[in-house]
Amino acid sequence: MPTIPSIFDTSKPGRLAGGQTPKEGDLTGLPDALLRESKPVLPEVSELQAVRHFTKLSQQNFSIDGNFYPLGSCTMKYNPRGAHRAASQPGFLNRHPLTPAFASQGLLSCFWELQETLKTVTGMEAVSLVPMAGAQGELAGGLMIRAYHEDCGDFERDEILVPTAAHGTNPATATMCGYKTREIGVAADGDVDIEDLKRVVGPKTAGIMLTNPSTCAVFERRILEIADTVHDAGGLLYYDGANLNAILGKVCPGDMGFDVLHLNLHKTFATPHGGGGPGAGPVAVNSLLQPYLPIPMVGKLDDEYIWLDESYCPLTIGKLAAFMGNAGILIRALAYALMLGREGMVRVAEYATLNANYLAAELSKAGFQLAYPTRRATHEFLITLNKEAKDLGVRALDFAKRLLDFDMHAPTTYFPLLVPECFLIEPTETETKAVLDEFVSAMCKIREEAQENAEYVKQAPHNQVVRRLDEVRAARELDLNWSGNKE
């Protein structure tokens, strides 16, 4: 596959897609000084040229629809086309966001139903669908924790605790909430180091942010003790729902002592990741935090659905989006939930866990080192390629790049930071055993290659559209947009 010239390179001044160009409108009367003089750098191509360009570009992507994509923590499972279809109906797509509620009962009934479903799924009291991704859910959660403490007259709490293994969005969120981050250690078995927690928790603790299963890919066994410890110190517990897939229908975060959480609908509820987004990160809370939920939510007044705004929620942390968030993603998630049903939800957790444990077992038998060999895998697991790095000089990065040549996306690499040379591997419930077996073979094959010719693996990938890219140069010699003259 050849590399593809930029669309600007195929542009020709004056060329246009005639069928898409409306008749010019009259601009007389507008002040000259406010009008554009320079011609923007936009493609000037025919519709066919554009179609061909983006068709070709798309073919240079790995994706769920084309590849095994065991990217840990990201839950790259099948995104049902039916959910996409359901959300793409004209009644949804053409709805203006400011259409009054009385003329939006269909849509609002969907949001209501999703709110109710997510309450059950999480075991919490109330849900707001607004946050547009996990990280925004975290922000909402942090702001609610803050609002709660302030309402309690407690202004001293300015620390959020996170395990060292936490996802980067957790500490970054704490900062955006005006908090300081304090890290707590992780024990050798992957669980939070409770002694460390007890050392740092105290009157300055606003709350703790945890995933469970954790980002070490194990179930945090002493979760109830952690909850008691933090609660006893006056802090609140935030559940980062990125890993909910593993326990869907098994246990609820609400029963593990959490006060507030977000769900990543684009993970657990399988909405497509779109090469970076969009997602949706609804937040769920217990009754303590209910007054602070971000607006708008959907309420029910007699038989009518209404928007709950400031007037109904005077203590809300406020708006997080110009309108109501990523409505279309919420519809997709509802569609997925309806198709799963209660039986299907449990199956998600079971098969995701089965696949991960099987893959872990097979890799381990094949001689790869599990990061937590005494532990069950959850929906994902960690291996460390530290030995391979030391013995063969071939790092996790090299394995990752070489996997691409086997037509498989690499697992998440170097996360969490505390495990050296690690792969966080999440096969998901929608892959077959045959695919998992192929992955094991590929890993073994790469190790063999490394034994014979480490350089070959270190130069991988070999069969992609490009060879290994120079990221250092990208950051040092910034080239962030096309300009004809540069080349």
Place this chain on the structure above:
Amino acid sequence: MPTIPSIFDTSKPGRLAGGQTPKEGDLTGLPDALLRESKPVLPEVSELQAVRHFTKLSQQNFSIDGNFYPLGSCTMKYNPRGAHRAASQPGFLNRHPLTPAFASQGLLSCFWELQETLKTVTGMEAVSLVPMAGAQGELAGGLMIRAYHEDCGDFERDEILVPTAAHGTNPATATMCGYKTREIGVAADGDVDIEDLKRVVGPKTAGIMLTNPSTCAVFERRILEIADTVHDAGGLLYYDGANLNAILGKVCPGDMGFDVLHLNLHKTFATPHGGGGPGAGPVAVNSLLQPYLPIPMVGKLDDEYIWLDESYCPLTIGKLAAFMGNAGILIRALAYALMLGREGMVRVAEYATLNANYLAAELSKAGFQLAYPTRRATHEFLITLNKEAKDLGVRALDFAKRLLDFDMHAPTTYFPLLVPECFLIEPTETETKAVLDEFVSAMCKIREEAQENAEYVKQAPHNQVVRRLDEVRAARELDLNWSGNKE
């Protein structure tokens, strides 16, 4: 890109796409002897497996959306996505074919409009939209010619004349109409050999089938003389509309003496070819043949659109399709016609002709041999690689296969049969000059390669998913469906 195992190889008994499997229905009461016992060979895969399989398969195709595709006579131009969208509206897609006309006024008005448009485009009296491809249009035409002669009490005419360069569907159609085919020669300048025509035309001549521009890719200059000759002998003229793209808005077949014709809407009106079909081959006739048109057509009674069936058209040759033909293709063609408008139609012919003449000129300058160097190219043109075959031992087939490695589809090869080692090249109006220039470069490059290493070109393609395929073996050791045991 690796070859892809058959979907049956990834099947596993009992696996299914749960979201697509309705609850089983009750079959009690049906006679056992009439029920199926054997399990059909159908895939048993998850929805993801199916999606991934067909996504991968699709990536192994050349297409207009991905490639320059200068397949002569096939008019592989851009298929506007808007036309596809317009035809995919629920009101069209969900319409049952037996819905009465009074409840189908929207659809019928579209067909009426298309009939009217095609009358203007062809310069004929009346149109039937029914035929589902060019070849079926030819059949309808042949049957109308036959019906006409029989109605005139003229039962002796049992021959259809076609030029030796004619498309295979022409003689094959003649046979299906119960006619014998007589070939007439083509002169050295590409025009029909009129002397030969005069020799064979006579009282046995039912008609002649011609394209213009012809399959030799030149405009049949003495068309009016041909028409007079055939008409004088009592025969009728059939126009094979496959090449109408070249003269759209310039001249009409109806003005060139033709009595009946088909249009290939999937060519001239840019409906997608779908890897083999569907198409639509409406027929248009002058008043002589109007009574015989295939049914149903759309008529207008006062302000209401109605279906014209046997009761309105007692002399019709009858039905050609269970319902009304390829309705969805007709809508796409109408959408395309509306977007082109009268200005756009002329532009089609002009740019198609400009592109072909430019490409012919450039190839000729680069030393390739035009089949008819004294003639204008039409929307397409013929080159012969006879010299290359003789001097370098590299045939048209080898050039064709090697072109694939340059990410371009090959032109039509070895058609028409009378020009040795030929390429029939049709760039179409939707390609840019840059693409045409690339084609010339690729051709020159391949010739260079052939000069240096003929074997390399003869072994092409080199960069496709498969190397050159053994067609002889495919026909000799027939393997027409998968059976697990075979492998």
Place this chain on the structure above:
Amino acid sequence: MLQSIGVANIDELFDEIPDSVPVANFRAIESSLTEMEMVYRLAESAKQDELGSCFLGAGSYDHHIPAAVWDLATRGEFLTAYTPYQAEASQGTLQLLYEFQTMMASLAGLDVANASVYDGGSGLGEAILMAVRSNRRARNRKIVIGGAVNPFYLKTANTLVRNQGIELVDVPHENGVFDPKQCPIDDPNVVVVQQPNFFGLLENVDAISNWVNERNALLIAVVNPLTLAVLKPPGEWGESGADICSGDGQPLGVPMASGGPSFGFLCSKMKHVRQMPGRIVGKTVDANGDVGYTLTLQAREQHIRRAKATSNICTNQGLLVTAATIYMSIMGVSGLRNTASRCHENTKYLVAQLEATGRAQRAFHSPYFHECVLRCAGDVAALTKSMITDHGVLAGYPLGEIDESLDDCLLLCATEKRTRDEIDRFVELFNRILNEG
């Protein structure tokens, strides 16, 4: 570009067109619309015709189609490719067709399938031509049409075959089904029978097949491919099975779309394969010995054999075959089977409810599958009209349109898409309208 060609303007490129041919006059054609304007215009037409529940079958069925089917089939690489002449650049389409052939042949219980003809109607015509060519022992060109074969298919087939001296002989049904013993012709060249037949009734296909076989005639089975997930496949009818199986692929993932595009399919025993019309894909190997696919047996086709070809077909219905292949892959064995059996159960329920109103009863008493004829106590034409006009419901096919003796009969089906509520509402409307009418 003009300079390279050596002309002064584009007009010169057309200078070989004789002046005596008048310049085209396109004034009657409107000026160009943008896509936005075009879609707006056609949307008005499309919306005008939207209707609600469909209880009409008669050869075209309102089935659920998984969203993935057309999302995949309309990928540019499938949608905008031509016939796979350059096999090496068309492995996607070719492998898909090979998989399609496998599925269709297996559903039919026969050896081979082609890669489509236009539709069920023209498909029957091609099947008859194929059978006649293949049956060299035959002493006449008489084709027996056994009972209730789809009348639209028959008309179409007749247009296609009659100019080759082939005669279709309709043998009327006996109480809805074909009884070979009543057949006036004892030495047919070919016999055509449909299962379930046009009335939804199940023919006694084993007996028919044996009868045909004893006469050295060929048997063509016309089928709804979806029903083959449940019904005995034609290749297993009687002692030796049907020779050829044809039908329309619409039930396999193709929208009704006013009847087209859909696709016709043909399956047959291996011994007839050289008489098969249309494209056929074969598996082969490449220069490295790796598996690949290519069009094969092209010597049957018009582009090689010309006047002696097995058919004039060139462009077929490839995209619909693509959709059907994806549909069958997603649905699989259980999906297809359950869909067929659920259609049957829904129709049974519909029939029972309608009979319970006392205003309708089954017209024929043989077992039916998936579709059924009901004799109604009232004006069927008025009923169907009112159903559409007042309620947006398609109430079945009024059989009076093809047979006067059935002018109080409706051919009805309720596919898997019809909910209980829709059926109940239909029954209530049915009762109410006939009551008032």
Place this chain on the structure above:
Amino acid sequence: MLQSIGVANIDELFDEIPDSVPVANFRAIESSLTEMEMVYRLAESAKQDELGSCFLGAGSYDHHIPAAVWDLATRGEFLTAYTPYQAEASQGTLQLLYEFQTMMASLAGLDVANASVYDGGSGLGEAILMAVRSNRRARNRKIVIGGAVNPFYLKTANTLVRNQGIELVDVPHENGVFDPKQCPIDDPNVVVVQQPNFFGLLENVDAISNWVNERNALLIAVVNPLTLAVLKPPGEWGESGADICSGDGQPLGVPMASGGPSFGFLCSKMKHVRQMPGRIVGKTVDANGDVGYTLTLQAREQHIRRAKATSNICTNQGLLVTAATIYMSIMGVSGLRNTASRCHENTKYLVAQLEATGRAQRAFHSPYFHECVLRCAGDVAALTKSMITDHGVLAGYPLGEIDESLDDCLLLCATEKRTRDEIDRFVELFNRILNEG
């Protein structure tokens, strides 16, 4: 598989979950639906809300989207990829983002663009945080909101920034526009101004920009990106241009879809790039020296910099950016320009016709573009309600909802999609309803 793991059943795999945590109770959740049933159910909801012509803008606009845009954007390879962490296997998305950055930066007349934030509202919040981080010379954390900036954006931004001690100071508009001379704060850290502003009015951006610049403050321009095809780009405002430009990409090929998903964009001068939140793609070379693309400047981001990151954003709105990039490519210079100017002409026509009824007149007299405020002689709430309920028409945004002094005002626009007929019908309805009301 269980055997390989060494467990007897799946339940064992969950044995690390302490028994003290109760088993989830999902009884309240319905049993599973098939795709067919699910689509049926959601179709009922979707149909219930369908409306006709839309004259409502206020941050979300009903534009034509070429069919090709979403046909391409929803190709599985774009739709179901993750963030392009493995650059070599994600060149499609990465090159597209690089092209997007080029187009956006150029539209804004600035040096760099990121690859999206969530929406226009949160985008403004991020822009403010970014500006405050970048403006190290500032002596306070006061952000001047100059006049009629989108109130939904402001509320959102406020939620995002107030916990970092940042204060948004609303400076009321004068006759609809921002007059810096009336600004009570003379040493703002950052100034935010919207062009065209929320009322559709054109701000005197050159003067504003110079005023801000003289005070060593940073200027954030909030814009509708479509209008930049016609209006002076923020980078060219005044002597030195705006520093940061933010807005919502919805007008660029994204359906209104109830407000989301859409995408927010951020562009800035190069000197602020290290404070930019979100993904940024850079061009680089591979081991062979060939061109390739990769995420870059990742040291700004949460996964590297954690608590010190420029934002917590991780998942963004990539798919919408994909659609917008394809939209801008198909529309090109002329398409975008003509769309913007046609919207303006349609709105001008609408305004003129409404004024001609004598029942409406412009509320403000500065020049407007694309959208306009009309003061109506009658009950605006009743009007908009009747328009929806009786005619399925969205009649604009009743400004009383955000400002009581404007409770007889409607904010209206007529995009390029509105035909003359639709506008005329609207004007007639407007006249009739106010007449009756």
